Amino acid sequence: MADLTSGSGLKSAALLxxxxxxxxxDAGKELTKKVGLVYQLNISPKKIGQNEEIYVVDLKKGEVTKGPYEGxxxxTFSFVDSDFLAVGTGKLNPQxxxxRGAMKIKGSITAAQKFTPDIFPKPSKL
Known part of the structure; x- marks a missing residue:
């Protein structure tokens, strides 16, 4: 599988x-068993909805891919790059x-509540 950072102008691509x-x-496989949900992330460089890069964090299959989810x-979360990075690294509480309107949610709110900084690996260096 291709490196998710290639061709991306987003800082979030490194976290993904x-x-x-x-x-x-093993920790990733454990997470898949525990969460079992599919998240699509629409991440924009500066303004939500513009020039988005789309990623899928599939915690059913245990993979992260670039491009929209089939099905x-x-x-589906929509973020600006810097806000996604802040949520993913635990600097900004998802709620x-x-x-504040820094994150838009479409779909199951219950599933959205399981999308916390805990699902991300602790960053080695971004």
Whole structure:
């Protein structure tokens, strides 16, 4: 599988690449068993909905891919690159991001609540 950072102008791509590699570890496999949901992430460089790059964090299959999900993801999140990075690294609480309009959610709110910084590997260096 191709490195998720190639051809991407997003800083978030590095975090998603770390997560893709993390899925292959025992901890990643455990996460797949525990969460079992599919998240689509629409990440824009500066403004939600513009020039988006789309990634899928599939916690049913245990993989992270670039491009839209075929079928219906449990939840689709829309972020600006810097806000996604802040949520993914635990610097911004997902609920606060939603309340401030920094994150838009489409789909199951219950599934969305399981999308927390805990699902991301601890960053080695971004």
């Amino acid at each position: 690449e770390q997560m893709r590699l993390h899925m292959e570890t 219906r993801p449990d939840v 606060m991001a939603f309340l």
